Amino acid sequence: xxxxxxxxxxxxxxxxxxxxxxxxxxxxxxxxxxxxxxxxxxxxxxxxxxxxxxxxxxxxxxxxxxxxxxxxxxxxxxxxxxxxxxxxxxxxxxxxxxxxxxxxxxxxxxxxxxxxxxxxxxxxxxxxxxxxxxxxxxxxxxxxxxxxxxxxxxxxxxxxxxxxxxxxxxxxxxxxxxxxxxxxxxxxxxxxxxxxxxxxxxxxxxxxxxxxxxxxxxxxxxxxxxxxxxxxxxxxxxxxxxxxxxxxxxxxxxxxxxxxxxxxxxxxxxxxxxxxxxxxxxxxxxxxxxxxxxxxxxxxxxxxxxxxxxxxxxxxxxxxxxxxxxxxxxxxxxxxxxxxxxxxxxxxxxxxxxxxxxxxxxxxxxxxxxxxxxxxxxxxxxxxxxxxxxxxxxxxxxxxxxxxxxxxxxxxxxxxxxxxxxxxxxxxxxxxxxxxxxxxxxxxxxxxxxxxxxxxxxxxxxxxxxxxxxxxxxxxxxxxxxxxxxxxxxxxxxxxxxxxxxxxxxxxxxxxxxxxxxxxxxxxxxxxxxxxxxxxxxxxxxxxxxxxxxxxxxxxxxxxxxxxxxxxxxxxxxxxxxxxxxxxxxxxxxxxxxxxxxxxxxxxxxxxxxxxxxxxxxxxxxxxxxxxxxxxxxxxxxxxxxxxxxxxxxxxxxxxxxxxxxxxxxxxxxxxxxxxxxxxxxxxxxx
Numbered sequence: 001x002x003x004x005x006x007x008x009x010x011x012x013x014x015x016x017x018x019x020x021x022x023x024x025x026x027x028x029x030x031x032x033x034x035x036x037x038x039x040x041x042x043x044x045x046x047x048x049x050x051x052x053x054x055x056x057x058x059x060x061x062x063x064x065x066x067x068x069x070x071x072x073x074x075x076x077x078x079x080x081x082x083x084x085x086x087x088x089x090x091x092x093x094x095x096x097x098x099x100x101x102x103x104x105x106x107x108x109x110x111x112x113x114x115x116x117x118x119x120x121x122x123x124x125x126x127x128x129x130x131x132x133x134x135x136x137x138x139x140x141x142x143x144x145x146x147x148x149x150x151x152x153x154x155x156x157x158x159x160x161x162x163x164x165x166x167x168x169x170x171x172x173x174x175x176x177x178x179x180x181x182x183x184x185x186x187x188x189x190x191x192x193x194x195x196x197x198x199x200x201x202x203x204x205x206x207x208x209x210x211x212x213x214x215x216x217x218x219x220x221x222x223x224x225x226x227x228x229x230x231x232x233x234x235x236x237x238x239x240x241x242x243x244x245x246x247x248x249x250x251x252x253x254x255x256x257x258x259x260x261x262x263x264x265x266x267x268x269x270x271x272x273x274x275x276x277x278x279x280x281x282x283x284x285x286x287x288x289x290x291x292x293x294x295x296x297x298x299x300x301x302x303x304x305x306x307x308x309x310x311x312x313x314x315x316x317x318x319x320x321x322x323x324x325x326x327x328x329x330x331x332x333x334x335x336x337x338x339x340x341x342x343x344x345x346x347x348x349x350x351x352x353x354x355x356x357x358x359x360x361x362x363x364x365x366x367x368x369x370x371x372x373x374x375x376x377x378x379x380x381x382x383x384x385x386x387x388x389x390x391x392x393x394x395x396x397x398x399x400x401x402x403x404x405x406x407x408x409x410x411x412x413x414x415x416x417x418x419x420x421x422x423x424x425x426x427x428x429x430x431x432x433x434x435x436x437x438x439x440x441x442x443x444x445x446x447x448x449x450x451x452x453x454x455x456x457x458x459x460x461x462x463x464x465x466x467x468x469x470x471x472x473x474x475x476x477x478x479x480x481x482x483x484x485x486x487x488x489x490x491x492x493x494x495x496x497x498x499x500x501x502x503x504x505x506x507x508x509x510x511x512x513x514x515x516x517x518x519x520x521x522x523x524x525x526x527x528x529x530x531x532x533x534x535x536x537x538x539x540x541x542x543x544x545x546x547x548x549x550x551x552x553x554x555x556x557x558x559x560x561x562x563x564x565x566x567x568x569x570x571x572x573x574x575x576x577x578x579x580x581x582x583x584x585x586x587x588x589x590x591x592x593x594x595x596x597x598x599x600x601x602x603x604x605x606x607x608x609x610x611x612x613x614x615x616x617x618x619x620x621x622x623x624x625x626x627x628x629x630x631x632x633x634x635x636x637x638x639x640x641x642x643x644x645x646x647x648x649x650x651x652x653x654x655x656x657x658x659x660x661x662x663x664x665x666x667x668x669x670x671x672x673x674x675x676x677x678x679x680x681x682x683x684x685x686x687x
Contacts, residue, residue, distance in 0.1 A: 004061045008047045014040040019071040020081045022089070023064035030089035032060050032293070035078040037329065039069050054294035055558050056574075060093045075332035076339065083306045093293050095269075095303045105283075106131040106140045108153075108200055113189055114161070114182045115196035117144055117153050124311065131203045131282060148178040150214075150236045151199040154192070155179065204277060204315070211237055255279055257320035258308070259350075259359055262300050263366035266559065266583070267291055267574065270370035271304045274362050277318075286369045290574070302327035309340050317341035322350050322359055374584070383577055384427030390578030391524070394570050395563065397550055401524035402426055406585045407458075407537070408528040409439075409450045410593035416600045417445070419454040420593035423522075424585050436596045448532045455525070455540035462521055463544060521549055528586050530555040530562050530569075538564040554586045613652070613659045620647050624656070635660040 019039040023032040036042030046053075046061050053061065072078045086094055107120035111127025119137050124130060144155070154161065156171055156179070164170050164183040174181035182192045202210055218233035259274045269291055275283040287307070295303070301323045309317050317340045327333045330347055337345040350356040388400035404424045411417040417439040423430040441453045525541075527533045534553035541549060552570075553562040559579065560569035572579035610621045610631070627645045628634040634642070634656070642653035 004047050004050070004064070007064070007066045009043070009067065014043050014069070015071055016040040017071050018073070018075050018078045019069050020078050020085060021067060021069040022085065022091075023060065023093075024066045024068070025063055026065040030085070030091050031064055032091050032093040033082055033085045033089065035075075035082040037075060037078075039071070043067065043069070056093070056291070056294045060293070063093075075329050076335045079306070079329075079332055079336045083310045086306070087310070095289050095291065095293055095295055095300065104137040104140055106144065106203065108196055110196065110200075114154050114192050117148075117155050117196075117199065129200050130316070145178075146239045147199065147202070148173070149239050151195050151202070152178055152180040153196050153199050154182060156183075203282075255320060255355075256318045257322055257355075258318050259322045259355075259362045260301060260304055260308075261324055261359060261362040261366040262297055262304070263363070263370040264291070264297065264300065265370070265587075266556075267580070268370065268373070269300050270366050270373060271300065272362050272366040272369055273304075273308065274358070274365075275318075276358075284365070286366070288369065288373045297325040298327050301325055302333060305333060305337070309337060313340055314342060317345060319343075320346045320348075322348065322355060324349065324359070324363065384581070387427055387577035387581040390572070390576055391582065394561065394572055394576075394578060395524070395550060395552055397523070399523065401522070401550065403520065403522045404524045404526060404585055405458075405522040406526040406528065406589040407451065407454055408586070408589035408593040409447045409454070410590070410597040411445060412597065412601060416597050417450055418593060418597045418600060419450060420589050420596060421454070421458060422585065422589045422592055424581075424588075427581055429588060434592055436592070438600075447529065448536045451527055451529070451533045452536040452540045455527075455537045456544065459521075459541060459544050459546055463546075521546075523550065525549050525551045526582065526585055526589075527551070527553045528556070528589055529553050530560070534562045534564055554582050556586070559583065610656065610659065613655045616652060616656070620645075620652075623647060631660070 016038050018035075018037050020033065020035045021039060021043060022030050025031050034042070046057065046067075050058050050062070070081065072081060104119050104121050105124075107118055108129040108131075109116045109118070109127070110129050111125075119140050120128070120130070148155070152173075155173065156164070160171060161183050164174075164181075168184055170179065170181035170184050170186075173179035174184070174186070180187045180192055180195060182189065187195075198210070214233055214237050218230050218237065221227075221230035221233060255276055256278065257276045259276065261272050263270045263272075267290065268288060270286060270288045272286045273284065274281050275285075287304070289300075291300075293299075305321070305323075305327070317337055319341075321337065326347070326349060334345055334347045337347065350359045385400075388402070391397070392400045402425060406422050406424075408420050409417065410420070419437040419439060421435040421437070423433040435458070437454050437457065439450045439453060442449060525537060527537050530553055534551060537553075538551050541547070541551065551564055554560075555562060555569070558569075560571060561579075561582065562569050572582075610616060610624065623645055624634055624642070625631070628637060639650065639653045639657055642648055642656055643650055648656075
């Protein structure tokens with residue numbers, strides 16, 4: 001591991017101008033390429049105190065052994081040079097998008113004497129017109145089959161074409177009218193190229209003019225009583241309309257645009273692109289990438305633009321590119337795109353209307369692509385096995401942790417403090433065994449104390465279940481799981497103390513209504529947090545005399561794994577399947593906890609002083625509010641006035657009056673900004 005100060009350039013040596021820089025390792029391999037408006041300011045960021053750098057950046061600068069740069073005159077040149085170097089050197093610390101599939105294109109070989117329509121994959125070739133990409137090759141073939149009756153362009157291979165020319169007999173498509181048969185001279189090269197150009201124009205979105213022309217010819221043929229020709233033209237129009245229906249209109253103004261959306265987490269990002277031509281979605285593609293460098297959404301968008309258009313020219317670059325976030329230097333990127341296209345390109349974020357709605361659709365596709373990628377990765381048995389083995393090796397466990405439980409604390413500024421427990425068995429979520437907890441041992445915000453309470457409650461229930469089922473008996477000495485604890489466990493003088501059923505209301509229940517049992521212990525207990533949370537969890541287990549469950553914590557900011565009593569964390573490789581599994585477990589616990597916390601908060605906000613009145617149902621509450629107009633006016637009413645409400649007897653009216661008097665605010669609330677007294681909510685809610 002190199003010390004960045006050993007290769008740091010001398011003060012004043014780095015120019016204050018636009019440029020591109022390369023970090024190289026000790027073997028002179030390029031490991032990172034970047035660009036900057038000011039090389040001096042950007043490179044200075046890499047040579048600050050290592051503790052202040054993002055973990056990915058810190059790994060890169062300690063892997064590097066030297067840095068060099070090239071000065072350019074404009075930011076556009078820097079963008080182009082950065083792309084060229086990334087393609088040339090393939091640096092390990094740069095974001096590299098990888099296609100999640102090999103996308104097929106509809107290609108027209110305009111570089112041949114007799115252009116051919118075919119399905120193509122892989123690198124694009126010069127002189128070939130491409131349309132797409134498409135999700136499936138069969139979708140291209142269906143479209144081509146419909147259009148060949150109108151544009152009978154050659155689709156055969158070079159061998160078939162030469163054989164037909166040699167024998168003087170066309171292939172089957174030539175006999176049924178789906179090929180103009182240039183191989184046997186039925187059309188001249190010029191006429192065939194004109195058919196190919198019309199085919200390309202139609203695929204490029206210029207459909208309305210061509211269909212109107214066919215309809216006009218059809219009407220003229222009918223007037224001249226050429227009914228067979230009119231019928232053929234009618235069928236041609238229907239075929240073209242069916243081909244158009246395969247891609248519905250999404251933008252009414254016949255827009256040519258590409259829409260790019262990004263879905264990301266801490267380690268990976270998915271990019272989805274919709275290609276819209278003539279207002280219709282003509283193609284879709286997507287990538288998934290590892291975030292090997294410290295990059296935000298703007299950076300991911302810029303990398304995606306380089307990947308998309310770095311090799312494209314002309315109409316392949318659309319007039320408009322819609323993105324979820326603008327790159328760091330949008331003007332330079334726009335100029336670069338304009339240079340690739342040969343005319344102005346608009347790069348912007350859609351704010352309203354159809355384009356914003358379509359961008360939301362692309363974003364949903366990106367989220368689904370990322371979720372599908374993670375699901376495929378998680379569901380693979382070999383991958384899960386490797387992940388569990390890596391966790392066992394990193395944490396020093398005797399066996400792979402087949403059952404993992406993870407705990408997380410959630411609250412909103414100390415209110416509605418809750419916790420979650422999620423269970424993964426053999427690397428897969430067991431949602432039927434998830435649990436939720438309300439923190440009741442104290443008030444306020446204290447994640448460490450909350451974690452101790454939750455772990456204690458969960459494993460007290462576990463010990464109770466073991467005693468109830470007779471898995472161990474009292475007085476078994478040091479062999480029992482509670483032998484080290486004089487207060488709780490089988491080695492105590494009495495049975496395990498009863499624990500109030502604080503979690504019953506939040507747990508899934510058995511068919512008979514009883515809470516499901518905490519009967520199975522995990523091999524690994526994971527907490528969301530660092531050293532303090534891990535220490536609290538370990539202390540709770542020690543107090544219960546449980547010493548056969550491994551404990552670790554996963555700190556979200558740096559993705560470090562903390563073990564009890566260790567001053568330094570365990571750092572798993574970024575590409576580690578074990579780290580990926582721990583992150584999935586932690587993120588699921590966080591999701592489950594925050595969902596419960598939000599539900600509790602929403603319920604609390606909707607609460608009313610009338611909730612404290614015993615026997616007062618929702619119907620009569622609404623009747624009271626409707627009669628008086630608000631809780632404030634109800635509080636001011638007499639008992640006799642309350643009795644006037646249908647369904648409210650005197651005893652209930654007295655209970656309502658007492659409850660409202662007890663809940664009355666001692667002093668009026670005041671808006672500190674304006675000095676105004678805040679009136680009570682007319683709807684009867686008190687937060």
